[in-house]
Amino acid sequence: MSEHWKSRKVVIVGAGAVGSTYAYTLAIRGMAEEIVLIDANRDFAKGQALDMMHGQAFFPSIQIREGGPADYADATLIVITAGAKQMPGETRLDLVKRNTVIMHSCIDEIVAQNSPAVVLVVSNPVDILTFVAHKRSGWARGRVLGSGTVLDSARFRHLLSQRCGVDVHNVHAHIMGEHGDSEFAAWSITNMAGMPIEQFCKNNCGKCPDAGLGREKIIHDVRHSAYHVIDYKGATWFAIALALTQITSAILHNHNTVLTVSAVLDGEYGEHDVALGVPSIMSWQGVERILQVELPLLEKTALAKSAATLREIIASLDLPGPKK
Secondary structure (H helix, E strand, O other), X not given: OHHHHHHOEEEEEOOOHHHHHHHHHHHXXXXXXXXXXXXXXXXXXXXXXXXXXXXHHHOOOOEEEEOOHHHHHHOOEEXXXXXXXXXXXXXXXXXXXHHHHHHHHHHHHHHHOOOOOEXXXXXXXHHHHHHHHHHHHOOOHHHEEXXXXXXXXXXXXXXXXXXXXXXXXXXXXXXXXXXXXXXXXXXXXXXXXXXXXHHHHHHHHXXXXXXXXXXXXXXXXXXXXXXXXXXXXXXXXXXXXXXXXXXXHHHHOOOOEEEOOEEEEEOHHHOEEEEEEOXXXXXXXXXXXXXXXXXXXXXHHHHHHHHHHHHHHHHHHOXXXXXX
C-alpha cells in the first residue's frame, strides 16, 4: 500500500476549463506530487501545463506536464473531465450515447495499462457515465466513482448559511440522488450549529414564516444554481474544481471523509445497477463504504424515483461488459 500511496500522481483527462482549474487548485494546495494533463488536443494540454509551471516559484514543488495513456500505469488517481457537448437539435440521450463511446475508449486505455488507480468521473451526465465506467472496467465498484452531488451539497450548505446567518462550516447538509433534476435535499439529516435543522428553525432562527415554502425555495435554487452560472458566463468550473479537490484530498490522504459522491449501488437503499449521490466514506481505495441512512418515507421515495430515472437511461444504452 505504501508504494501506491507515496506516488500521489494525479492524471486528468480533459484539459479544458474544469480540468485545468482543478489542476491549478491541486497545484497551489500542494496536494499531489505529479499532475499529468491528457487531452485530445495535445498542444492545448502542453500549453496549459506550461502556463501553470511558469508559476512554480509560487506554489509547493510539484511536476505538471502533458502526458498520454502510458501515464495511467502508475497513477494514484485518474480524473475524467472530458466529454462531448450537446449539439443543436441533439437529444439528451444522443449526447449520453456519444459520451458513452468516449468513456469506453478512456476506460479501455486505463485497463490496458493495468492501472492501480482510483477513477473519478466528472463528465456529465455524471451518474450515468460513472456506471458506464464501472461496468466497462470490470473493477470493484469502490474504485470507480463520480463527483455526484458533492457540489450540489456545497451549494445547499451555502444557501442555508446565507438564509440562517450561520457560518457555512457549521452547516452539515446533503443533497442526494441524481446530479440533476431528480436530486433532493435530505432534510432529515441536515444539521445547523450542531443541532437538527428542525430544532434550529424552531428555537433559533425565525427567518422563515413558512418553513415549508422556505425549503422549497432553497432546493429550487440548488437545482438551478448551475443554470444561473451558465447563463452568466457559459459554464461552471471554479466550484466544481474545489469539490474535486475535496474528493481528491480524501483519497490521497486516506481521510475517511464523508461525501455524497456518485457510488455504484448493490443493494444499498434497496437499489441495484445504478450510480447516484449518497453519503459515502472516502479513502485511498475510493469508496470505502456507502453509508445507509434511515430516511423518512418522503425521502426514500425521492431516492427511488431518482434511481429509476437513471436506470431507465442506463437500460437504453445496452452496455457491454469489459473489453475482451
